[in-house]
Amino acid sequence: MNTIDEFNIDVRALNVLLAVLDTGSVSAAAVRLGVSQSAVSHTLDRLRQSLGDPLFVKSGRGITPTRYTLQAGPHVRQLVGELRSLSVGPPFSPDEAELTFTVAANDYQRDLLLPPLMASLRETAPGIRLQVMPSGIPNPEMLRKDVCDLVISPHPPAVGDVMQRRLLDDHMTVFYDADQREAPESLADYLQSRHIGILFATGERMALEASLSTQGLSRDVAVTVSNFSGLPAFLKSTDLLATAPYRMKDHLLKGFQRAPLPFELKPFTLLMLWHQRNHEDPAHRWLRQQLIDVAQGLES
Known part of the structure; x- marks a missing residue:
């Protein structure tokens, strides 16, 4: 093993190590970093020489990290984050900032959280603008490729380079x-009633449908819409039922x-999901805290 004085490692090399560790593939790491596969391979060779460990070994058609890499990974990630924090520039001043943040959220999350966030920004940071886009089923590439800065979703990330923070809890209720009509008095009454179903544009159905299916139950869906925003028009002046998040009682429903x-x-x-490269950025940290404050206000 080489001594630390012999290391020839820069932040870019450490980012390559983390990218290969996160993706489990030299080619996928190259795509994420926007470089060639040969550049990733060359950097890994240099790291192997400096660190005195194979780092990754062949496993079937792919590669797998060595024990050394698995143990070093968290320390490397922390080190890279600390090094990034040295170059974030002057302190962030929200009242003087001129920035646009892109937030990905579907209609329920959008209508619940983003109008009060925008109201807060108007008071404290009038130069900060929001661009809102649909999130669908969140894909980590949205954050990796800077398609958006934040994602609001009930789907937790399954990758190591996407960070998460709980905003608030909710549950489904019947509207x-x-x-x-009267409220459904029993499960049988609920199942025999006519319903508004949701089939999202991504092809995803609500967890409600899977729960009923596993119990061998089904309901009479009279009309299907592609998002929660389609519920009020079909619910008004009909005997239909809509099963939706409880917190919609204060806006959409x-x-x-x-x-x-x-x-x-x-x-x-x-x-709330964001990419680790923005974890220590002062502007991003400030915006995330504003959204946390909005969510806490809804729960109080």
């Missing part, structure tokens, strides 16, 4: 027009009556 689900369904958590 209906009280001028047209305000004015409709609600009743608890007549069967058990796990609550869910809304998460």
Whole structure:
């Protein structure tokens, strides 16, 4: 093993090590970093020589990290983050900043969290603008490639380079027009009623459908829409039921009556996701805290 005085390692080399560790592939790491595969391979060879370890070995058609790499990974990640923090520039001043942040969120998360966030920005950071885009089923490439700065989603990340923070919890409830019908009194009443279903543009259905299916149950879906925003128009002046997040009672489904689900369904958590390269950036940290504050205000 070489001594530390013999190391010839820079931050770019450490980023290559982390990219290969996160993706499990030289080619995928090259795509993420925007360099050639040969450049990644050359950097790994230099790291092997400096660190005195193979770092990655062949496993089937792919590669797998050595024990040394697995143990060193968290320390390398922390070191890279600390080095980045040295070059973030002068302190961030929200009242003087002129920035645009792109936030990916579907209609429920968008309408719940982003209007109050924008109201807060108008007061404290009038030069900061929001660009909102649909998130669909979040893909880490959205954050890796700077398509957006933040994602708000109930789907936790499955990769090591995407960070997460809990915003708030919610659960599903039944909404209906009280001028047209009573609340469903039982599971049988719920299943026999006519419903508004949701099939998202991504092809994903609500977890509700899977829960009913595993119990061998089904409901009568009279109309299907592609997002939660389609519910109010079909719910108003009909005997239909809409099963949706409880917190919609204060915005999208305000004015409709609600009743608890007549069967058990796990609550869910809304998460804020961001890429690790922005973890220590002062402007990004400030914006994330504003969103946390908004979420805490909704829970109080």
